[in-house]
Amino acid sequence: MYPMVYLDYAATAPILPEVLEKMHHAENTFFANASALHTPGHLALNEIENTRTLLAELINADPSEIIFTSGASESNNTVIRTFEGHEIETSPLEHHSIIESAKIYRGKKLPKLYSYMLANNEIGEILDLSKIAKKAHREGAFIHSDLTQVLGKLPIDVKKLDLDYATFSAHKIGGPIGVGALYVKKDAPFKPLIIGGNQENKRRGSTYNTVGIIGFGEALKYIKKHQTWKKYDQDVRKLRDELANRILKEIKGSSLNTDIKPGKSLPNILNVSFEAAEGESIELYLDAEGIIVSTGSACASGDIRPSHVIMAKTNDAEVAHSSIRFSFSLDTTKQDIDKVMEVLPGIIDRLQKISTIKMRSK
Amino acid sequence: MENRDWVYSEKVKDHFLNPRNFLFGDESKFKYDAVGTVGNPICGDQMKMFIKVKNDKIVDLKWKTYGCASAIASTSALSELAKGKTLDEALKIDAKMIDDYLGNLPKHKFHCSVLGHDALREAIKNYREK
Numbered sequence: 217m218y219p220m221v222y223l224d225y226a227a228t229a230p231i232l233p234e235v236l237e238k239m240h241h242a243e244n245t246f247f248a249n250a251s252a253l254h255t256p257g258h259l260a261l262n263e264i265e266n267t268r269t270l271l272a273e274l275i276n277a278d279p280s281e282i283i284f285t286s287g288a289s290e291s292n293n294t295v296i297r298t299f300e301g302h303e304i305e306t307s308p309l310e311h312h313s314i315i316e317s318a319k320i321y322r323g324k325k326l327p328k329l330y331s332y333m334l335a336n337n338e339i340g341e342i343l344d345l346s347k348i349a350k351k352a353h354r355e356g357a358f359i360h361s362d363l364t365q366v367l368g369k370l371p372i373d374v375k376k377l378d379l380d381y382a383t384f385s386a387h388k389i390g391g392p393i394g395v396g397a398l399y400v401k402k403d404a405p406f407k408p409l410i411i412g413g414n415q416e417n418k419r420r421g422s423t424y425n426t427v428g429i430i431g432f433g434e435a436l437k438y439i440k441k442h443q444t445w446k447k448y449d450q451d452v453r454k455l456r457d458e459l460a461n462r463i464l465k466e467i468k469g470s471s472l473n474t475d476i477k478p479g480k481s482l483p484n485i486l487n488v489s490f491e492a493a494e495g496e497s498i499e500l501y502l503d504a505e506g507i508i509v510s511t512g513s514a515c516a517s518g519d520i521r522p523s524h525v526i527m528a529k530t531n532d533a534e535v536a537h538s539s540i541r542f543s544f545s546l547d548t549t550k551q552d553i554d555k556v557m558e559v560l561p562g563i564i565d566r567l568q569k570i571s572t573i574k575m576r577s578k
Numbered sequence: 579m580e581n582r583d584w585v586y587s588e589k590v591k592d593h594f595l596n597p598r599n600f601l602f603g604d605e606s607k608f609k610y611d612a613v614g615t616v617g618n619p620i621c622g623d624q625m626k627m628f629i630k631v632k633n634d635k636i637v638d639l640k641w642k643t644y645g646c647a648s649a650i651a652s653t654s655a656l657s658e659l660a661k662g663k664t665l666d667e668a669l670k671i672d673a674k675m676i677d678d679y680l681g682n683l684p685k686h687k688f689h690c691s692v693l694g695h696d697a698l699r700e701a702i703k704n705y706r707e708k
Binding site: 492493494496497500501504513514522533534537566569570571572573 | 591594595597600601602603615619620621622623624625626642643644645646647650
């Protein structure tokens with residue numbers, strides 16, 4: 217890897233060294249099909265069950281309530297499809313794997329499904345789930361929450377949150393890409409998405425991804441051992457807030473799309489818009505300086521619409537096209553923030569000077 | 579930062595990082611004869627092309643944009659291609675010429691790369707209607 221300031225952890229986090237080592241070991245040791253009756257098969261299955269127990273402990277669930285999947289999108293799709301033909305209500309801030317699948321599967325039948333994330337991936341906003349959960353259960357409806365961004369960043373208790381379903385992903389916490397999990401509360405309705413296998417107690421067909429699940433387990437061990445949510449709340453929040461305040465102070469026309477007041481957003485995400493400067497250009501000028509971020513601009517995604525999340529919050533396409541997300545990890549340092557602030561003001565100033573949009577703020 | 583692949587080709591990167599003929603700041607600083615504007619900030623890209631014409635030739639041109647990297651690189655390239663050309667010659671510049679000059683932009687970026695020459699055509703049209 218070349219030297220860079222990586223601030224796109226909310227998109228994916230690099231694999232943790234201990235996870236990589238464990239997976240290398242597992243490739244040679246736990247190669248057998250975990251569904252097989254023989255000893256190597258059993259040994260592989262034991263490892264999978266260890267990860268299941270670990271995740272269950274971390275979120276206050278029973279191991280039997282955890283299903284491993286190929287990732288958060290599959291977990292989300294599975295829950296939504298379970299409610300095919302039923303009323304489905306989602307927050308406007310959901311990931312596309314929920315919004316798009318709900319569009320396809322929603323109908324008029326009851327009970328209804330509510331799908332509300334606890335924290336958003338683009339702006340970090342924390343939603344008030346307790347109100348939604350109460351409402352859902354009063355109506356005899358069910359509630360799912362996409363907790364992809366939350367794992368490791370905030371403590372999670374699915375019982376306190378009063379959830380029927382919850383989605384998790386390994387690669388946002390330093391585990392491998394291609395592994396996720398779904399919490400399904402005991403006795404909640406469930407329809408498998410992948411049919412044709414007895415794996416996962418007949419809830420998800422397909423050969424067990426043993427090595428991936430072992431890697432997920434090692435990443436879970438890391439967040440448990442370090443109680444990472446505490447470090448995010450203290451150390452990462454400080455850096456995030458410092459960057460936010462410096463941007464507001466040093467860059468004209470900047471505005472925050474993330475509410476940085478404690479309790480309002482994840483401490484590791486900062487979304488900012490720069491008046492009259494286009495997001496993809498900002499991202500790529502930063503990239504040329506070795507600073508890696510993401511944007512809500514349409515051009516970046518190959519879509520003609522900008523970020524639906526920022527549109528939902530501001531209803532201002534220019535703000536969405538001009539948005540940049542910085543996302544942090546426990547590896548982010550004060551030096552990283554300094555490096556961003558060495559180049560970002562110049563990049564924005566230049567884009568504003570060549571812009572066809574006249575600045576409203578002076 | 580040497581020796582690593584960038585998102586686009588070296589030529590695109592060069593034009594993106596060192597764009598030719600940008601019009602910085604106040605438009606009135608450049609004495610132009612006509613201007614063409616295309617696109618819309620709501621859609622995420624807008625381009626403005628300013629031309630100075632003498633004896634039917636584009637003697638100078640400058641541009642401003644609210645646009646992405648492909649729009650910046652391709653308009654920078656276009657500004658080099660168009661300078662010194664007659665208006666008729668400039669009208670003949672098309673997306674393929676810019677694409678060839680830059681060494682191929684990604685397919686999904688085609689829309690962004692035509693912004694510049696759409697703005698140039700608009701400017702020429704406005705010049706002739708004056």
